[in-house]
Amino acid sequence: MITTTDPRPPTLISRGQVLEDTPGTIGELRRSDDLGTTPAAIARNIATAHERLDEDGYLFLPGYLLRDEVLAARHQLCSQLAEHGLIRSDHPVDDAILVPGATLGVKSSDIARDNRALQHLLYATDGPMIRFYRALFGEEVRHFDFTWLRLVKPGMGTASHCDLVFMGRGTHQLCTSWTPLGDIDRHLGGLIVLEGSHRQHDLTGDYLATDVDTVCENRHDGAWTGPDGLRNRPELATGAITDDHIGLRQKFGGRWLTTDYRAGDLLVFNMVLVHASLDNQSADRLRLSSDSRYQRASEPADERWIGIDPPAHGPQSARPVIC
Ligand SMILES: O=C(O)CCC(=O)C(=O)O
Ligand SMILES: [Fe+2]
Numbered sequence: 001m002i003t004t005t006d007p008r009p010p011t012l013i014s015r016g017q018v019l020e021d022t023p024g025t026i027g028e029l030r031r032s033d034d035l036g037t038t039p040a041a042i043a044r045n046i047a048t049a050h051e052r053l054d055e056d057g058y059l060f061l062p063g064y065l066l067r068d069e070v071l072a073a074r075h076q077l078c079s080q081l082a083e084h085g086l087i088r089s090d091h092p093v094d095d096a097i098l099v100p101g102a103t104l105g106v107k108s109s110d111i112a113r114d115n116r117a118l119q120h121l122l123y124a125t126d127g128p129m130i131r132f133y134r135a136l137f138g139e140e141v142r143h144f145d146f147t148w149l150r151l152v153k154p155g156m157g158t159a160s161h162c163d164l165v166f167m168g169r170g171t172h173q174l175c176t177s178w179t180p181l182g183d184i185d186r187h188l189g190g191l192i193v194l195e196g197s198h199r200q201h202d203l204t205g206d207y208l209a210t211d212v213d214t215v216c217e218n219r220h221d222g223a224w225t226g227p228d229g230l231r232n233r234p235e236l237a238t239g240a241i242t243d244d245h246i247g248l249r250q251k252f253g254g255r256w257l258t259t260d261y262r263a264g265d266l267l268v269f270n271m272v273l274v275h276a277s278l279d280n281q282s283a284d285r286l287r288l289s290s291d292s293r294y295q296r297a298s299e300p301a302d303e304r305w306i307g308i309d310p311p312a313h314g315p316q317s318a319r320p321v322i323c
Pocket of ligand 1: 150152157158163176177178191275276277289290291
């Protein structure tokens with residue numbers, strides 16, 4: 001009998017580094033499907049959800065979103081990407097096989113905005129996502145209008161960072177939803193979070209006090225030039241903490257946590273949890289996920305991410321300071 005199961009555990013690679021693979025250095029995300037997998041069940045158990053979010057900095061809800069809705073968003077996304085020539089249309093488009101050498105000629109956030117199924121999945125007023133946040137925040141929810149669509153080609157994932165440095169101009173009480181748009185196992189490479197890092201303020205404090213779009217009025221040594229010729233500080237330009245995810249883990253002492261994600265899973269985390277992603281080790285498949293943000297409607301929102309065509313971060317959102 002021919003078996004297609006590979007008995008070797010997959011090697012986890014992030015930013016080109018093979019991560020340590022001993023029990024004290026790598027682990028599985030804590031699942032919270034014991035709280036239920038429906039909005040009503042989660043709402044009943046919201047106190048425990050709060051406790052876990054405080055304790056872990058994240059909440060992993062496997063199977064909480066409707067798999068059919070996730071796959072509908074994926075299908076529409078793959079059709080859009082095939083139309084733009086990024087993925088092959090001589091294969092089932094949902095397989096997301098990359099056209100070699102192709103690049104996307106439009107902003108991925110525009111693709112996300114035009115994808116009705118994705119907008120419905122992430123933002124429908126009475127859908128599971130918004131109902132989760134309404135229960136969590138205990139009031140009406142505002143979401144950022146900007147949706148970060150991650151179209152990760154074979155190769156490098158995302159460098160370690162906290163979202164606050166990108167999204168900290170309004171309330172800091174907001175959360176990110178990382179939503180796999182398809183099944184994403186460790187080989188295709190999903191999100192990794194650094195255990196306990198949301199409590200390590202002695203290590204992250206200076207970093208968390210920064211804003212990626214700060215420009216120095218009195219220094220001109222930056223990585224990009226903003227309005228009036230002001231330049232930002234090079235150390236802030238990407239918002240990344242480091243590419244050295246082994247060294248970072250050794251410094252922080254926790255484990256890198258991840259899982260084999262399935263379409264329908266939802267990973268929620270706060271603004272100060274250090275996270276990154278695994279490299280896409282596939283030969284030719286595009287990894288598809290979105291990240292979206294939610295907060296209390298009554299609290300101020302970071303204006304970089306609000307509006308029909310949000311300015312996002314970069315020179316156009318420069319904030320001059322003396323440094
Ligand atoms: O998907 C990724 O590679 C990174 C996602 C991320 O940084 C986020 O969801 O905030
Ligand atoms: Fe992030």
